[in-house]
Amino acid sequence: MRFEKGHKAATRQHILEVASKSFRRDGVSAAGIAGIMSEAGLTNGAFYPHFASKEALVREALASILADQQRRLEEDQRTGMDLEGAILRYLNRAHLEAPACGCPSATLLPEIARQPLATRQTYEEGLRSYVSALAALLPDAGSATSGRRAMAIFALMVGTLQLARAVSNVAEAEQILEGGVEAALRLAYAPSTQRRQKSAKRTA
Amino acid sequence: MRFEKGHKAATRQHILEVASKSFRRDGVSAAGIAGIMSEAGLTNGAFYPHFASKEALVREALASILADQQRRLEEDQRTGMDLEGAILRYLNRAHLEAPACGCPSATLLPEIARQPLATRQTYEEGLRSYVSALAALLPDAGSATSGRRAMAIFALMVGTLQLARAVSNVAEAEQILEGGVEAALRLAYAPSTQRRQKSAKRTA
DNA sequence: TGTACATCAGTGAACGCGCGTTCACTGATGTAC
């Protein structure tokens, strides 16, 4: 059957959206092409006219999720949200319970580290701009250390959400989220005047 | 062939060790029984006299890794290592480059969250005692909040190592590790007197 | 305006392969006599 103009692009977009959710829900290696296609209402044969390989799909899905995430953060910034708002938007129960629609770092990060270079580079690009946007919300935005501090805050957010998702008790999961919010705010807003004195002797 | 006494137990232990590395190196779902067995110098048929299923192996491997990790931390404590020492032992290049021998949370956490309940509970138990041991190293050890602070510090360590492993540039990875160390030390030792004032209006 | 044809998104069966799991079998050694 022949379809109206733009149909193929729309299908492709639809596959991408289904895949984005599948990968985050089941993990990249556990999510299969046939499953994704049937979830998209298509048969597995229809996959290859749209994507060159599963790897290509992973890469595109990752890029698309990261772009979305970035867009959302920037939109929040535009409407006046501060870093605390960004942290609370990340570390909350809704995000905890919807991994398939949430941050890919929280669901896929160790698996991304095992992907081919091209995929890792796609991720890296998205990570970099996300962390930059986060850094721009820091009190000392633009300073030499704001970037690495933003990275640490993001690491804390990712780790916290992962841990909260791994525990089976919901109350405990929420405790972990709260502890993560507290710590992230401390990293974001506490005075950085106090520098460690002990580290020199150890890192030497 | 019949083997000397204790041979079966030794083989079982060997399979467990190989599996522990495989899971961390390749991920639980990407690591296969046949691969693990052949890496252990056996054929796939020899697996089932030792373990009931792959799931059982995952559970046992996880328990064994977590017990090891716990043992190592406690031994460090006994030889006078402080929290900073623990942080530096976790966030360094050796650990970065040897995921197969390192912390299972850094390699498997999102995947653990997708495992059956029994596996998740095994993990939870190990996590709880590891974080307790970490909490005991905090300046305010034993206080009401030391547990959740230790959890946040651990979350930061896990997230930092994962991010550092995902980036392709080693120098950048080390930057991330350093930023993580700094932030973890800040969470560990910075005065917690300053409480956030803004959060009330947001969490409400 | 009506008809014939080319297009091409999607179908569905098949490819080789590896998965987790099962099972009849092997054969060196410990044990019983």
Add this chain to the structure above:
DNA sequence: TGTACATCAGTGAACGCGCGTTCACTGATGTAC
């Protein structure tokens, strides 16, 4: 002490299944005349 046998850890082929991928085919619609 020497022989016959029971034991049982490990072998390796096979099970059904799903994987990623390929490909000959379908058939409704846009286009050309």
